[in-house]
Amino acid sequence: MVLAANLLSANVGLVIWLTVVFLALLLLLRRYAWGPITTALSEREKTIAASMNRAEEALAESRRIQESNQQARREAEQDAQRLLREAHEEAQRIRDREAQRTQEEITAMREQAREEIERDKERALQALRSEVSDLAILAAEKVLQENLDTSRQRALVNRFIDGLTSHGGNNQPPYQA
Amino acid sequence: MSVLAAEDGEFDAVHHTADAYYLDFLPIGKVELPRIFILRSESDGYGLRVFRSTKNALQSNEFAAKFETDTTIYVTEDSLHTLISEGKHLDAKLIPINDQSAIILDLSMTKHLVFALLASGILLAIFVQLANRYKRGIGRTSAPRGLVQNLFETLVIFVRDDIAVPNLGKQHYQRFLPYLLTAFFFILTCNLLGLVPFGATATSNLNITAVLAAFTFVLTQTNGSKDHWRHVFWPPGMPVLVKILLIPTEIMGLFTKPIALAIRLFANLTAGHLVILSLIGMIFTFTNLFGEAVGYGVVPISLGFTLFVMCLEVLIAFIQAYIFTILSALFIGMAIAEHSHSEAH
Known part of the structure; x- marks a missing residue:
């Protein structure tokens, strides 16, 4: 019984001592330990939160930049393709135009050549005609010199002329009246 | 004496758990703690008495030892000496010998x-x-x-x-x-x-x-x-x-x-x-x-x-x-x- 009382015995001196000790401990720790520690902890937490925010923002920013880069690249590719296509078309057009002009030139040259040939032919016919009439006159003179009758002369001349004509056109014997 | 028969064969768990006026470094020994008293006496008024240990306090002839289990008051030097040599003084209650003074506050250090x-x-x-x-x-x-x-x-x-x-x-x-x-x-x-x-x-x-x-x-x-x-x-x-x-x-x-x-x-x-x-x-x-x-x-x-x-x-x-x-x-x-x-x- 006495021993149990020993465990529960009140000790006013101890109470006073401990009140002083604990109060001093509380004030000292609050001033020199808890203050700096809790301030540092909350500061660090704020820093971490802020850095995480910044990191998130940076990530979002980089995503945005990447997105716009991709957009720009897509546009550039489209531009390049368009330019290529246009160049192709331009080349085709130039080629076509060139070909057409060549064709026209060839046609014009051919036309010119034909006209020239026609003209030469005309000139040749003209020359031939005058030659023929000279020959006719010559022949007439010879006929006259031989004194032939008019009908025979005429028949002779006609046969001659016919023979000339058919010589130029179909190959028929001269004496087929 | 066997090593198992500690403290005269008694082992008092409550005593070890309770507060005390000494530090127990068993088996090396005990270190007594300072005793501090605020006394009031008819003649001198309030006074502060500080002792290095309970032993010193008892030997100063200002205090007697008393136990709650019996009514004996150990006052004489011989009885106190016996008490101290047996190490029992640490569990005693200290009371001023002078009838005129009383302990107002016991600010003694405890374990x-x-x-x-x-x-x-x-x-x-x-x-x-x-x-x-x-x-x-x-x-x-x-x-x-x-x-x-x-x-x-x-x-x-x-x-x-x-x-x-x-x-x-x-x-x-x-x-x-x-x-x-x-x-x-x-x-x-x-x-x-x-x-x-x-x-x-x-x-x-x-x-x-x-x-x-x-x-x-x-x-x-x-x-x-x-x-x-x-x-x-x-x-x-x-x-x-x-x-x-x-x-x-x-x-x-x-x-x-x-x-x-x-x-x-x-x-x-x-x-x-x-x-x-x-x-x-x-x-x-x-x-x-x-x-x-x-x-x-x-x-x-x-x-x-x-x-x-x-x-x-x-x-x-x-x-x-x-x-x-x-x-x-x-x-x-x-x-x-x-x-x-x-x-x-």
Whole structure:
């Protein structure tokens, strides 16, 4: 019984001592330990939160930049393709135009050549005609010199002329009246 | 004499758990603590008497020794000398020889006070150094480094985030955080100091737990909101008759909370130590009852149980520190809370 009382015995001196000790401990720790520690902890937490925010923002920013880069690249590719296509078309057009002009030139040259040939032919016919009439006159003179009758002369001349004509056109014997 | 027959075959667990005026470094010896008395005498008025030890106090011829178990008063030098040589003077009650003077206040150092001071010293050493680390920037701008900083930071953050903030709210917790941290670490250190060799548990002393609970009580009542006091003296929302019944209950409730705090901490820590000492004491009891062979036979069982309870004690050291702190936070939180009375209670 006495021993149990020993465990529960009140000790006013101890109470006073401990009140002083604990109060001093509380004030000292609050001033020199808890203050700096809790301030540092909350500061660090704020820093971490802020850095995480910044990191998130940076990530979002980089995503945005990447997105716009991709957009720009897509546009550039489209531009390049368009330019290529246009160049192709331009080349085709130039080629076509060139070909057409060549064709026209060839046609014009051919036309010119034909006209020239026609003209030469005309000139040749003209020359031939005058030659023929000279020959006719010559022949007439010879006929006259031989004194032939008019009908025979005429028949002779006609046969001659016919023979000339058919010589130029179909190959028929001269004496087929 | 057998080694198992300690203390004349007696092993008194309660005596080892109770407070004392000496530090016990058994088997090396005992260190007596200073005795400080405030005396009042008819002729001299108030006076302060300080002695290096209980022995010195008795040898000064100013005090006689008395035991609560008998009525004998040891006054003569011879009887005191016998008492001191037997080492029994440490358990005696000191009374002034001079009839005219009386001890007004016994401010003597005790075992538990020494360990409370030791705990305070340890806390100051650890946390002031830790605070300096934070001031240097380690843990503030960079990550905390080292076992000590990480360990204590975890505990500090635990007290802040799991005890203070949930019970006190975001706006108020900072005001009470220093007290909660101090109480938590002081109780924890005191609890753990009781588990080291030659240690004693300051928190197994009702006087000490009462002081701690008184701090919570004072903080609770001085910070009580208008709502808190209205609840105590004029509980809203009920008939007048019920109010009259409730008011005494509410007033009692103000005191039962801190009293429960004090007794819970004291009882848990005392019980743990009594169990450990009783398990050890089984060895001596069995030796006394059945002889030395049985005594040795009990040793492994007894030590096995002791080890188990020791582990449990470490757990209890943390749990009780936590419970005291969270209940303090809860009581303070309830008192500072302001809420509208349209709420149901």
